[in-house]
Amino acid sequence: AVVSTQSTGNDDDFYQQLLREIIDKKMGAIDKSDPDAMGRQWVELEKLKMKSKKKVVDTKASKGRKMRYEVHSKLLGFVAPISTETLSDARQDELFKSLFGGCKKL
Secondary structure (H helix, E strand, O other), rough: OOOOOOOOOOOOOHHHHHHEEEEEEEHOOOOOOOHHHHHHHHHHHHHHHHHHHHHOOOOOOHHHHHOOOOOOOOOOOOOOOOOOOOOOOHHHHHHHHHOOOOOOOO
């Protein structure tokens, strides 16, 4: 076992200074002598913080218990294609055999 003789540093002052700088930067060009302006800015920052933190999560939707889908708008003016060509019976049989792997005897 290695015993460390070095003491751990205390970084509290450093991080407090960083926090102050960040808060000052966020407060921006607000007159610090006007408490009303500082209060409004603080409320706006709190709203942004709460907005970014709070996520709406549907707990019932996990593990496949709820289907997710979107309803599409109805098609307007849709007409199914009408084929003017007719296939002979032999051509139809050839087509279906090619689609379904031919005729298998049981």
